[in-house]
Amino acid sequence: MTDSWATFGADLHIDPAGAAGLRAGLMNALREAVRTGRLTPGTRLPSSRTLAADLGIARNTVADAYAELVAEGWLTARQGSGTRVAQRAEPRRPAATAPRSRPVRRRPAYSLMPGSPDLSTFPRADWLKAA
Numbered sequence: 001m002t003d004s005w006a007t008f009g010a011d012l013h014i015d016p017a018g019a020a021g022l023r024a025g026l027m028n029a030l031r032e033a034v035r036t037g038r039l040t041p042g043t044r045l046p047s048s049r050t051l052a053a054d055l056g057i058a059r060n061t062v063a064d065a066y067a068e069l070v071a072e073g074w075l076t077a078r079q080g081s082g083t084r085v086a087q088r089a090e091p092r093r094p095a096a097t098a099p100r101s102r103p104v105r106r107r108p109a110y111s112l113m114p115g116s117p118d119l120s121t122f123p124r125a126d127w128l129k130a131a
Contacts, residue, residue, distance in 0.1 A: 014055075022057050026065045034074055034085055041087045045075070048083075 014033060016026035033039040045051070048062040055062070066083050069075045077083045110118075 016055055016057065023061050023065050023068075026055075026057075026062065027069055030065070030069060031074060034088070039085045041085050043085045045083045045085070 014026070014029035016022050016029055020028075030039070030045075039045075045066070046054070048059050048066060052059040052062045066075060066077065070077050070083070073086055073088065075083050076086045
């Protein structure tokens with residue numbers, strides 16, 4: 001097959017099998033490949049037809065997995081440009097600081113308790129004039 005996913009430069013070697021089903025297994029395998037760095041940001045993924053044929057699963061399964069990963073921000077897809085690994089921000093590492101003391105509890109600006117209206121905002125003078 002000359003139009004194989006291997007020509008895209010992506011060495012997937014994923015196993016979509018899982019207890020939750022093929023689509024969930026494929027999504028987990030792709031997420032893990034991105035997390036571990038096997039799929040770097042900007043890497044073009046094979047088309048859903050090609051990947052489905054290589055894995056021996058239905059094209060709709062691959063297309064649905066790609067669509068959900070795009071919605072989650074793991075992948076980007078543009079018509080005619082293919083599906084690529086998204087540029088994801090590196091998770092922030094907490095700065096090494098001294099342990100904090102107890103947080104200061106402030107009184108809320110507004111009381112959102114049901115059944116207890118803020119009577120100070122009622123236009124009493126205007127109401128008395130109207131009555």
